[in-house]
Amino acid sequence: MEADALNLTDPPENFQEVRHGFNVAGNHFLVPRALYSELVNKPRICPIPTTPNWFKGFINHRGETVPVYDLAQLSGDHNSPDQTQRWVLLLDEQPYMAGILLDSPPVALVAPNALENSSSAAFNEDFHSFLDSYLEHDGIAWAELDHRRFFTAIKERF
Numbered sequence: 001m002e003a004d005a006l007n008l009t010d011p012p013e014n015f016q017e018v019r020h021g022f023n024v025a026g027n028h029f030l031v032p033r034a035l036y037s038e039l040v041n042k043p044r045i046c047p048i049p050t051t052p053n054w055f056k057g058f059i060n061h062r063g064e065t066v067p068v069y070d071l072a073q074l075s076g077d078h079n080s081p082d083q084t085q086r087w088v089l090l091l092d093e094q095p096y097m098a099g100i101l102l103d104s105p106p107v108a109l110v111a112p113n114a115l116e117n118s119s120s121a122a123f124n125e126d127f128h129s130f131l132d133s134y135l136e137h138d139g140i141a142w143a144e145l146d147h148r149r150f151f152t153a154i155k156e157r158f
Contacts, residue, residue: 016111019135021142022089022102025077027123028142030135031091031106038090039105043068045088052157059088059099066090067151068099074154075124091147098151112137 020031031037040061045068047057054074058065068088088099089106115134123131123143130150131143 019109019112019137019142020106021109021137022100022106023104024100024102025072025075025124027071027075027127028140030109030133030142030144031089032133032144032147035091036093040088040090040099042086043088043099054154055158056101061090061097061099064094064097066097066099068101069151069154070101072101072103075126096148098147109135109137109142112142115141 019033020037022029022031040059043059043061045057045059048055051057054070056068056070058067060066087102087105089102090097090099092098112135115136122141127145127150130146130153132146133144135142
């Protein structure tokens with residue numbers, strides 16, 4: 001075997017970027033690059049009385065409490081399925097970690113393209129001021145959600 005065959009510093013010739021995205025009530029969001037994320041299947045959510053219906057409560061994740069939000073309900077989709085049948089996407093690390101209820105696991109977007117005209121992207125108005133980095137994949141517009149600013153802003157609605 002030649003020494004060059006083990007050189008891993010050169011990028012592969014056919015390298016294609018892979019991003020991960022998730023859908024919430026017709027809004028297509030990207031998991032931000034280099035952000036810790038984890039998918040939890042049907043965790044037990046402890047509800048908190050007298051909170052908005054879009055705040056589902058907390059889960060215990062490795063001994064830490066993590067708030068869980070239903071962004072579909074926040075955006076006005078009141079037909080969302082039972083939360084016990086859903087995934088929770090955890091974004092970020094403590095103390096900024098937050099969970100988002102999903103109906104299905106995130107998808108891989110292979111070789112998405114930069115979207116120059118983000119005005120053509122359809123997102124619920126609750127999210128517009130928190131979106132960055134628009135991409136297009138298979139004719140669908142995807143955007144990164146600035147989750148820290150977003151969750152800080154919606155906490156003020158309590």
